[in-house]
Amino acid sequence: MDLTCTPExxxxxxxxxxxxxxxxxxxxxxxxxxxxxxxxxxxxxxxxMLYDAGYAGLHWPRDAGGQGATPAQHLIFLxxxxxxxxxxxxxxxxxxxxxxxxxAAEGTAEQRARWLPPILRGEEIxxxxxxxxxxxxxxxxxxTRAVRDGDTYVINGAKIWTSHAEVADWCELLVRTDxxxxxxxxxxxxxxxxxxxxxxxxxxxxLAGSTEFAEVFLDDVRVPAGNRVGAENDGWRVTMVTxxxxxxxxxxGEVVACRRVLGALARxxxxxxxxxDAVLRRRLGRLHAEFTALWRLTQWNVSEAMRAxxxxxxxGSGGVPGTGGSVFKLRYSHARQELYDTAAEVLGAxxxxxxxxxxxxxxxxxxxxxxxxxSQIQQNIVAERILGLPKGR
Amino acid sequence: xxxxxxxxxxxxxxxxRELLAGRFGRDRLRAxxxxxxxxxxxxxxxGAAGFFALRLxxxxxxxxxxxxxxxxxxxxxxxxxxxxxxxxxxxxxxxVDGVATxxxxxxxxxxxxxxxxxxxxxxxxxxxxxxxxxxxxxxVEGDEEEGxxxxxxxxxxxxxxxxxxxxxxxxxxxxxxxxxxxxxRTDPVALDVPRLRREAALLxxxxxxxxxxxxxxMAAGHARERExxxxxxxxxxxxxxxxxxxxxxxxxxxxAVYAASITESVLxxxxxxxxxxxxxxxxxxxxxxxxxxxxxxxxxxxxxHLKRAWLRxxxxxxxxxxxxxLAAGLIA
Ligand SMILES: Cc1cc2nc3c(=O)[nH]c(=O)nc-3n(C[C@H](O)[C@H](O)[C@H](O)COP(=O)(O)OP(=O)(O)OC[C@H]3O[C@@H](n4cnc5c(N)ncnc54)[C@H](O)[C@@H]3O)c2cc1C
Numbered sequence: 014m015d016l017t018c019t020p021e022x023x024x025x026x027x028x029x030x031x032x033x034x035x036x037x038x039x040x041x042x043x044x045x046x047x048x049x050x051x052x053x054x055x056x057x058x059x060x061x062m063l064y065d066a067g068y069a070g071l072h073w074p075r076d077a078g079g080q081g082a083t084p085a086q087h088l089i090f091l092x093x094x095x096x097x098x099x100x101x102x103x104x105x106x107x108x109x110x111x112x113x114x115x116x117a118a119e120g121t122a123e124q125r126a127r128w129l130p131p132i133l134r135g136e137e138i139x140x141x142x143x144x145x146x147x148x149x150x151x152x153x154x155x156x157t158r159a160v161r162d163g164d165t166y167v168i169n170g171a172k173i174w175t176s177h178a179e180v181a182d183w184c185e186l187l188v189r190t191d192x193x194x195x196x197x198x199x200x201x202x203x204x205x206x207x208x209x210x211x212x213x214x215x216x217x218x219x220l221a222g223s224t225e226f227a228e229v230f231l232d233d234v235r236v237p238a239g240n241r242v243g244a245e246n247d248g249w250r251v252t253m254v255t256x257x258x259x260x261x262x263x264x265x266g267e268v269v270a271c272r273r274v275l276g277a278l279a280r281x282x283x284x285x286x287x288x289x290d291a292v293l294r295r296r297l298g299r300l301h302a303e304f305t306a307l308w309r310l311t312q313w314n315v316s317e318a319m320r321a322x323x324x325x326x327x328x329g330s331g332g333v334p335g336t337g338g339s340v341f342k343l344r345y346s347h348a349r350q351e352l353y354d355t356a357a358e359v360l361g362a363x364x365x366x367x368x369x370x371x372x373x374x375x376x377x378x379x380x381x382x383x384x385x386x387x388s389q390i391q392q393n394i395v396a397e398r399i400l401g402l403p404k405g406r
Numbered sequence: 407x408x409x410x411x412x413x414x415x416x417x418x419x420x421x422x423r424e425l426l427a428g429r430f431g432r433d434r435l436r437a438x439x440x441x442x443x444x445x446x447x448x449x450x451x452x453g454a455a456g457f458f459a460l461r462l463x464x465x466x467x468x469x470x471x472x473x474x475x476x477x478x479x480x481x482x483x484x485x486x487x488x489x490x491x492x493x494x495x496x497x498x499x500x501x502v503d504g505v506a507t508x509x510x511x512x513x514x515x516x517x518x519x520x521x522x523x524x525x526x527x528x529x530x531x532x533x534x535x536x537x538x539x540x541x542x543x544x545x546v547e548g549d550e551e552e553g554x555x556x557x558x559x560x561x562x563x564x565x566x567x568x569x570x571x572x573x574x575x576x577x578x579x580x581x582x583x584x585x586x587x588x589x590x591r592t593d594p595v596a597l598d599v600p601r602l603r604r605e606a607a608l609l610x611x612x613x614x615x616x617x618x619x620x621x622x623x624m625a626a627g628h629a630r631e632r633e634x635x636x637x638x639x640x641x642x643x644x645x646x647x648x649x650x651x652x653x654x655x656x657x658x659x660x661x662a663v664y665a666a667s668i669t670e671s672v673l674x675x676x677x678x679x680x681x682x683x684x685x686x687x688x689x690x691x692x693x694x695x696x697x698x699x700x701x702x703x704x705x706x707x708x709x710x711h712l713k714r715a716w717l718r719x720x721x722x723x724x725x726x727x728x729x730x731x732l733a734a735g736l737i738a
Contacts, residue, residue, distance in 0.1 A: 014408075014409060014410065014411060014412065014415060014474050014664055014667070014668055015407060015408050015409065015668070016407055016409055016665060016668050016669065017407065018407055019407075022407065085407045088407075275736060276736055276737075278736075279733065279736035279737045280736075280737055283737055291730075294729070294730065294733045295726065295729035295730065295733065296729075297732075297733045297736060298728070298729030298730060298731065298732035298733035298734075298735075298736075299680065299729050299732070301673070301677065301732040301733065301735060301736055302662070302676070302677030302678075302680045302681055302728075302729075302732055303658075303681075305662065305673070305674065305677050306658045306659075306661055306662040306677060306678075306681055307658070309409075309661035309662055309664075309665040310657065310658060310661040312407065312409045312661070312665070313409050313410070313657075313660070313661045313664070315409075316407065316408050316409040316410045317410055319408070320408070320410055337657075340653065340654050340657050343650070343654050344654050344658060389643070389647070391650075392646060392647045392650035392651070393643070393646055393647075393650070395650035395653055395654065396626075396640070396646035396647070396649050396650040396653075397646070399653060400622070400626040400640075400649050400650070400653060401626065401630065402626060402629055402630060402638075402640035402641065402645075402646050402649060403630065403637070403638050403640050403641040404641065405641050405642065405643055405646065
């Protein structure tokens, strides 16, 4: 058991810190949270800066255009960028954190060459077209059809809750290619260009007031068969790879952010006198333990993933994270909500000001127990896959 | 950074588990409920296996390992519900002769709280009392000397039969308690009291972790076997969710406790104790729920985990103090 960084890791950290110190002061002010085109431009520009400095796709394999960094270096990267107040992945989220890694793990050489470099350079934005109006938690019940016509698929159906669809160039799309097969068997994973004729995006307003997700309607959309990742009807397996990236690593950087917010909360409470309330103070103390432990759990999971290839464990497959991600996501999503509820207590009537950063974050934190698989679904996963409880009926 | 057990650590943990399973199985556990020992023969055996000399230097016949290893071993002891003054013997093996080999036993008592409770009064040859030296303490006005003692703490040793006690009905049948009436302060020992406190808290947390992990296994095992409505109860979502939450609590506690054993920082240890206490207590309760009526019987082992967890949660920093300390750490 070792938490110290190697000299190479410390050197990596120092170099990154220097670089952040140079570039961050020159960044323009971020756009308004509701300005999606503005946010796209801002987030992709930041990605381009990372690319030029050699930090793009840090933990992606080298043959996928990444830097082949160890997961430990990736953790350092997340820790340092967050600490320095660097922009968050934002609109690049799907591409960098799960579509890209899925393409790297499952795509052909041609597919990787086509799609990975623009993700890394911040030129193309991806979205995730998995959920449908009648297929959310029961994702395999999806009905969007893709019918083969020579070398193309003709797609009809509708997707929902598609984050960043408004500004995306590509969509990782799940379609049913064999309606006769059992529901998990007839699915395929496609890369669909969002500007293809027949794609209509209708933004949905979230409870936070923004349009971060949308409905996507697909009418006779034609997608080349070469855009299919994995074999036809083998899309469920590919989907599991995508989901494990989504749950396994996608939230890690945010833990550092939460720790920073917690410190700021305590100082704010001291300044406005709420600190004198012992109940509130104790709540803050408990959250301190909580977020420290979440960071340790992250380090534990990452170390386990780093070791897995050597041990030949199932986690080793292409760096795909294991069920530890579900354990983390479960606890983290609730802790985050608790954090911002506590922020509201600190703010008092200020918690009614929707323009306050903590209030906006409180609203968005409500999605964490739903998006990327609800808490109930994560609990089923933990109970069935880790504890070996029988499948429910 | 490789925050996973090394092969040696894994072997130590597995070895301890096997040793305890062989020497302190279910029958012995139930016998201990009637007569909570410590069992001197087992104590010597543990001593011979290096259980208490774990952190003493190899030169003096110790095993030469560190705090992380002590944590792993105590996690296993907590899992097995091994009774006895475990933390005291682990921490004082280099201080009181005969403890390292398991020939003698020593108790450790917190003098700063009322009432002053002593675990296993009949099973200890000696008692060490500590006072002061709490984190965040030391703000005593006036008397300079008193202030300094508050910060650094004091420790005193005494033969057991010289300590005057009153009976105290322990909620945990595996941990007899006595109330110390007259604090034995005649024989000071040079000990780093703040450090002793920190380590006692961490090793207590390690036992809580072991218990929390064990109760998840007990609950999941029962949920796989027990049938109602023609199906294993583990196929029902309400039961699944209880079990999943238990696992999450145990894994959080594990990360926190293991990390604290490496950093040894006050805040890490305090947070780890808080989460491990929560994991042990809540998991035992949920385990009881999963066992239904059977869980409420004396015959089932669940209550033994719960009662022990309650007891440990009161030792070396209870929730309220821990939360205050952690809160203060946010603005320090
Ligand atoms: C902010 C946000 C962003 C999102 N982004 C995307 C995206 O980019 N792409 C995408 O494809 N999807 C996205 N989603 C969709 C998300 O994955 C789904 O909302 C989620 O999986 C739940 O599905 P549902 O909304 O249909 O709810 P339902 O599945 O209808 O669930 C409703 C309730 O029933 C419970 N429930 C359902 N089944 C079970 C069961 N078996 N056991 C116990 N309880 C159950 C759920 O836990 C929930 O409480 C996003 C969602 C949000 C909130």
